[in-house]
Amino acid sequence: MWRRRALVLTTLLLAAFGLGGVATAAESNGGTRIMPLGASITDGFTVPGGYRISLWRTLANAGHLVDFVGSQRSSGPADLPDHDHEGHSGWRIDEVDANADAWVRAAAPRTVLIHLGTNDVVQDHDVPGAPARMGALVDHIRAAAPGADVFVSSLIPLGDPVLEARAASFNAALPDVVRARGARVHFVDMHSALTTADLADGIHPTRAGYDKMAARWAAALAAVPGSAGDDGAPVTLPAGHRSLRVTTPGFTDRYVRHQNALGRTDHVDAGSPALLKADATWRVVPGLAGGCHSLESRNFPGHYLRHQNSRVRISADDGTALMRADATWCGRSAPxxxxxxxxxxxxxxxxxxxxxxxxxxxxxxxxxxxxxxxxPDLGWSLDAPWTP
Structure with missing residues (x-):
């Protein structure tokens, strides 16, 4: 297990410092699948990662477990943990639409975020027909993923007055296009979130501009329950002695234990030493902080599983509020x-x-x-105790 974890960690650290090349699908984390769909602004031109940097972190910090999906995996900064997306620089609505069915069916997104049409405007490609093309794209996405929520945003401001006038006519038509497609399609006013001062080159945002886009996307997702997933439903843990088993595929023979006061996982089976079995047994008791649950060591009564400077260990209950809070855990449902x-x-x-x-x-x-x-690494199963 150490070898496998070390390989994953090394790969991520290399990517974070720009040494690992293009990010791979391995960084997908199995959370709610969100597809950022569009052109260079979705890709992150001028700022690799674009709005996806701040959006991912905003959702994660709110307790959402999200997984950006798409066929593109651009390299990007260390503060973008998930590089997957469906942003295609220079593409118009019709070009994206020609491929959307295959992309969506392959990625199976729960939510799709669309910022698209800038290249129709810049190329002056039948701008009056662009709203209808957007409608057709949304229809095809909905057919490929009928359970998905689709968010369609207006175009951000453009620095050139001629281009901005074209974009304004496109933006004005979008709310009706969205409204005609039912309750699972949502309009996002992105134009009002930025000004031309937030543009790096008259078309693409600065980092501050991308952050403003992320905030507008996050607000839109927050207004539609389930579109960014949730933190799971509260779970009451079974009382009494239990052993906590890993549920990560391929490692389900490992259990939470303490060793030299530190928390870890180890393989445990019927032939394991008695000490290991006892180390891997916990008593579920009412939470020391006054709610939820605490996990008391089977063979060190009065010592509880706690976090301290992010490391998890066992400590004696010294009666302090900090220790008791650190040693209290709340169950949430997981996949x-x-x-x-x-x-x-x-x-x-x-x-x-x-x-x-x-x-x-x-x-x-x-x-x-x-x-x-x-x-997968956050999921646990409370099994029968190795030491009753």
């Missing part, structure tokens, strides 16, 4: 089993990395926050 969220740091979860236990924050900048395998 496999249950996710354990820190009582005092909502949106941060118990995770295993390189056989070690850490408190991971989706969207965080630390090595243990990396997007690769994030969702």
């Amino acid at each position: 496999t089993g249950v996710r354990l969220s820190a009582w005092n740091l909502p949106g941060s979860y118990l995770r295993h990395v390189n056989s070690e236990l850490w408190l991971a924050t989706p969207g965080g900048s630390s090595a243990w926050d990396t997007a690769a395998n994030l969702v």
Whole structure:
């Protein structure tokens, strides 16, 4: 397991420092699938990653587990953990539409974000017909992913007055185009989010401009429940002695244990030593902080699983408010089993990395926050105890 985790971590660190080349699909984390769809602004021209940088982190910091999807995987900065997208520089609406069915069926997005039409305007390609082309594109996306929410944004401001006038006519028609396509299609007023002062070259945003786009996208997603997923439903953990099993595929024979006071995972089976079985057994008790749950060591009564400077370990209950908060965990539903969220740091979860236990924050900048395998590594199963 260490070798596999080390390889993942090394790959991500290389990418973060610009040494790993183009990002790969391995960084997808299994969260709610969101497809950023468009042209160079979606790709991130002038600022690699574009609005996707701030949007990913905004959603992650709000507790959403998201997975950007698409056939494109542009290289980008360390603060963009997930580089997948469907932005094609220089493409018009009709060119994107010719490929959208295949892209959407392959990626199966839960949500699609569309900022598209700038190249129709710049190329003066039948601008009066552009709204109808957008409508056709949305129809094809909806047919390929009928359960998806589709967000269609107006074009951002353009520096050239002639281009801005063309864009204005296109933008004016979009609300009606969106409204005609039902409750799962949503209009986003992106034009009012920026000014020409937010443009780097008269067409593409600066980093500050992309951040404003991200904020407008995030607000739109927040207004449509489920479009960015959620943090799972509250789960009441079963009381009494339990063993916490890893649910990451390929590692489901490993359990949470303590060793030299540090939390880790190890393979446990019927033939394992008695000490290992006891180390891998916990008593689920009411949360020391006053709610949710705490996990007391089976063979060190009075010692509890806690996080401290992001590392997870066992500590004796010294009666302090900090220790008791650090040792309290709240169960949330997960795709496999249950996710354990820190009582005092909502949106941060118990995770295993390189056989070690850490408190991971989706969207965080630390090595243990990396997007690769994030969702599987956050899931746990509360099984029968190895030591009753």
